[in-house]
Amino acid sequence: MKHHFDVVVIGGGHAGTEAAAAAARMGATTALVTLREADLGVMSCNPAIGGLGKGHLVREIDALDGIMGVAADQAGIQFRLLNRRKGPAVQGPRAQADRTLYRAAIQSAIRGQKAVDVVQGEVVDLIQAGDRVEGVQLADGTVLRAREVILTSGTFLRGVIHIGNERRNGGRMGDKPSIRLAERIDDFGLPLGRLKTGTPPRLDGKTIDWSKLGEQPGDDDPVMFSFLSGKPVARQISCGITATTAATHDIIRQNLDRSAMYGGHIEGVGPRYCPSIEDKVTRFADKESHQIFLEPEGLDDDTIYPNGISTSMPVDVQKAYVRTIPGLEAVQIRQPGYAIEYDYVDPRALDRTLAVRSLRGLFLAGQINGTTGYEEAAAQGLVAGLNAARRAQGREPAFFERTESYIGVMVDDLTTRGVAEPYRMFTSRAEFRLSLRADNADQRLTPKGIALGCVSEARRRAFGRKLEKLETAREMLQQGTFTPNQLQSIGVNVNSDGVRRTAYQLLSFPDVSFDDVRMLDEAFAEIEPDTATQIAKEAIYANYLARQQRDVDLLKKDEAVAIPSGFSYDALPSLSNELKGKLSRTRPESIAQAARIEGMTPAALALIVARLRQDERRAIA
C-alpha cells in the first residue's frame, strides 16, 4: 500500500466519495479512508436523490463530471420531475433509488478512478506540523501522509443515537461514533455546535396490505439527472400513499414525554423542514392527518421507508402507532426510527474553497459543516476535492459564485452566514433562480469544469456538440424579424403595433410554443427537438434575464475585489469596534461578501476598498 498521497479523504459518504472522485479527476493521487469499504454510497436516510434545489445541485455536480448524477440514474426506480407544470427554473428532478444499485454505482465509479486507493480503517488522529495538517493516522497505527486532507465524517463526531429514553453512542445505526477524532478537532479550537436529525422506522413490505393504499407512479417521460444519460436502466416502480389517523395522533400525544426530543434528552437543534411526527402532531394540532409515502428501498429489497413519520419514540410506541395507519395494521418494524445528535463545525471557520482558515492542509465537507442531505454533502465534497487537488498541485483555487450556481449559493451561505439549523438547499435561497436552472447547469458549469481540468474528454465532446447546435439555433431564431401580420397569420395573438419581432422574442410569450414558431420559417425545421426544448426554456425568461444580468454584473464587480486573508481590520482606525470584530471573525474574501455582513455600512466598505487600493499601490511600488 502507498503511504504518500496528494489528497487523503476521511469518510466514504456522499461528500467523501464525490471529493475523492473530483481530486482524482484533477490528477491528484488520492486515498479514501472509511470505516468499512461497504460505506461507499450508503444512504443513511431516505432512499431518494434530488428534489427542489437538491436536484439543481445534482445537475451541477454532473455538469462538473461528478459521480452522483450518473449513479442516481443507474439506481433510479422511480423518476419524477417536481413542479413539472411550473416554469423550468423551479423544476427539480427527483428519483427514488434502489439502495443496493446506488451503492454499486458509486463503488464502481470510485473503482473506475485509477488515482483513488480505498483504505478501510478508522482515522483516529491527524498528523500535524505546526499549523499544517500533513496526514492521518489510522486506528491500527498506519500513517498516511498527504499534502491536503479532507474530513467528511458526517454525523460521526460525538454522534449520539436516541430512541425514547435510550441513548447510545453511534455515528449512524450500527456504526461507532468517531470520538478520538472529535477530541482532535477540539484541539484545533474550531467552533463547534450541536445539531440533530431523525429518521423513521423501516417497515417489512411483506406485512403491508398494499391493496388498501393509494399509488404514486413515476413520470411517463422520466427526466434523468445526468446530461449524459438517456433513460432509466432499472425496472420502474410506484410508491404507496397512506396517512396518519386520529388514533395515531392520540398515541403520540399520550406518549410525548417518552419521546427523546420531548422528554428533554436532546439539546441539538433540528431542521424545521424535517419535523418528527411528534413535532407535526404537536405544532399542527388541528391537522387531522399527515400524508405518508411508502417508498421501497429497492427492487429486490422489501424494506419500506415510510416518508413522513420520523420519530424518536421508544420502540413499543413506534410499533403501536404505525399499526393505526391504514395498510399498516399488521406491519412489522425492521429497524426502529431514531434521532441522532452530532457535532458540527461552524462553517464560518472555512473559506470559499471549504478549507479551514486557521490551519493549512485541512478541508471540511458534508454534514460536518452543518448541512443535511446527500446532495448538499456531495456538492461540498466536489468543491473540497477540486480545491484540495489544485492546492496540492500548486494551482489557483476554484471558486463558485452565487451568480453562477447553487453550489456557489450554498458555499457562500455557509461560509458567510453560518447555520442555525441543519442547512438544506431550497430554490428560494438562490436570488438568481431564473438563470440558475437545472436545465442549463451544463451551460453554466461545464466550461468552467473544462477550464479547471475535471471534465473527461467524452463529456467535453458531447457538450461541445450540444453547445454548437444551441448557438446555431439561437442565431437563426434571432436573425429574421416578423410583422404583427405575419405573426397573426400563424395564429399568434399580438397587437397590430407595427413592431417587428424575432422568433426568439416570440418564444417568451406564454401561449406560443416552439411548434408555432416553426411555421414562420422553413429553415427552423432543422432545429432538433432537444435543442428546441432547451431554447424554449431560456426564452421564457428572456425579459427577466436581462434585468438579472445587470444585478449579476454588479455583484461580480464586488466579488472581483478580493480581500486577502491576512487583511488587518485593526489597522483601520475609523472602523467601529463592532464591525472590526465581525469582519475579523467572518473574514470575508471579497467586498461582495463583506457587504452581506449584517450591520455593514457604505462608509466601512469604502474604507476597506481604500485600504486595499493603497496596499496594491504599495505592492507595485
Add this chain to the structure above:
Amino acid sequence: MDTIFALASAPGKAGLGVIRVSGPRADDACDALAGGRPEYRRASLRRLRDAEGGVLDEALVLRFDAGKSFTGEEVVEFHLHGSVAIIQAVLRRLGALDGFRMAEPGEFTRRALENGRMDLTQVEALADLIDSETESQRRQALDLLSGALSARVGRWRDATLRAVSLLEATIDFADEDVPVDVSPEVRALLTEVVEGIEAELSGLDAAERVRTGFQVAIIGPPNAGKSTLLNYLAGREAAITSEIAGTTRDVIEVRMDLGGLAVTLLDTAGLRETDDAVERIGVQRGRERAEAADLRVHLVTEDITPGVVPGPDDLVFRAKIDLVGGEGVSGTTGQGVPALVDAVKARLMDKAVQAGLASRERHRLALTAGASHLHAAIGLLDSGADLYELTSEEVRLALRRLEALLGHIDVEQILGEIFSSFCVGK
C-alpha cells in the same frame, strides 16, 4: 453601469443647490435638461427645461470629463437656485431619464475610490460624513414613519412577507402538503399593500408639499395676540380680532409667501380649559392642527398655555411687547416681526432641504418602483400557479426596492413563515 445623481450641496444651506450627476450617461442629462453640452470645466449659464419644454431654472452647468472629475467618471453639475421646488423638479426630471437613478449613500465616494481618485486618508476624512449621511437618512426614514404610518408599514411588511411565503411554499414544497393555488390570498395581500403605497405616495410627494406650502401654527393662550399677529403678517383682516378671549373658535388659515416659501399660517383657537362645548371643540381642533403643522410659533404671556409644551424645534416669542415691553413681538406695532419672520424662514428652509427633499425623493422613487413590481405580480397571478416563479420574482424585486421602508426581508424569514404556517417535511 447606472448613471447616478444626488443633491450634493450641504443640506440646510439655502441660496444654492448643487445636483451632481456621474456615470457613463451624464452627458444625456446635459442634452435633456440644458439642451446641449457645454465645454468641459467651464461654467456656463443655461436654461434647464422639463420634458415638455417648460423652464425649470436658470442654472450654472459644469461638465467634467472622465478622469478629471471627483468620481473619475463623466460628471455634470447643475448649480441651481436653492428653491426646494426647483431642486425637487430637477431631481425628478433626472430620475425619469433612461439609465439614471438616485445615488446610494456613499456611492459617489465609492466610485471615486474605485477609479483611483481618492486615497485612504481622504476616505477616512469622508467616512464619518458618509456614515452620518446614512444615519440621517435612516433617521429620516424612521421620522417619516412615525405613528400611524409606521403601523401601516408594519402591516405592509407582514402582508408582503406572507404573500411571498405562500408563493415560495408552493414552489419549494411542491411535493408536500401545501395548497396548490394560493392566488386569492396572495392577490388580497398584495392589493392591500399596493393600495396603501399608492395612497402614501400622493402624501409623500414633496413637490406637492412645497407647492401647497408648509403649515405654521401660531399658538398661545387666549388673547395672546395671535390673531393680531396673523393679521399683521397677512396685511389684511383675515382673522377676527377682538378683545374678548375665545373669539377664534375654529382654525383660520392664511396663505402667504414668506421669503420665497409658500406658507400657510394657522391661527388656532386660544388654548385654554373651557366649559363652553362649542369652544371646547374649537380648542381641540386647534390643538390637533397645531400638532400636525410643520412648525409651531408659541406666543407666551404671563398666562401659561394649558396642556402645551413647546417642542425643541418650536419657536417661542414673548407676545404683546407693545404693552409689556422687553424682547419679543407685537402684532399691533410690528415690533420684532422681521426677526420672527427670519426665524420661521430659517427653520422651514432647514426642514425643506434637510428632512424632506432627498430622502422623500428617494422614497418616492422606491415606492413607485415597488408599486409597479407589485402591479406586475398581481397581473401575473391571473395566469395561476404555473407562473408562480415569475410572480414571486416580481414580489422579490418589489421587496428590494421597498427595503428602505420595510426593512430587509431575508430568505430565512420567508422560510420561517412557511415552516410556521405549513406542516412541511417528510
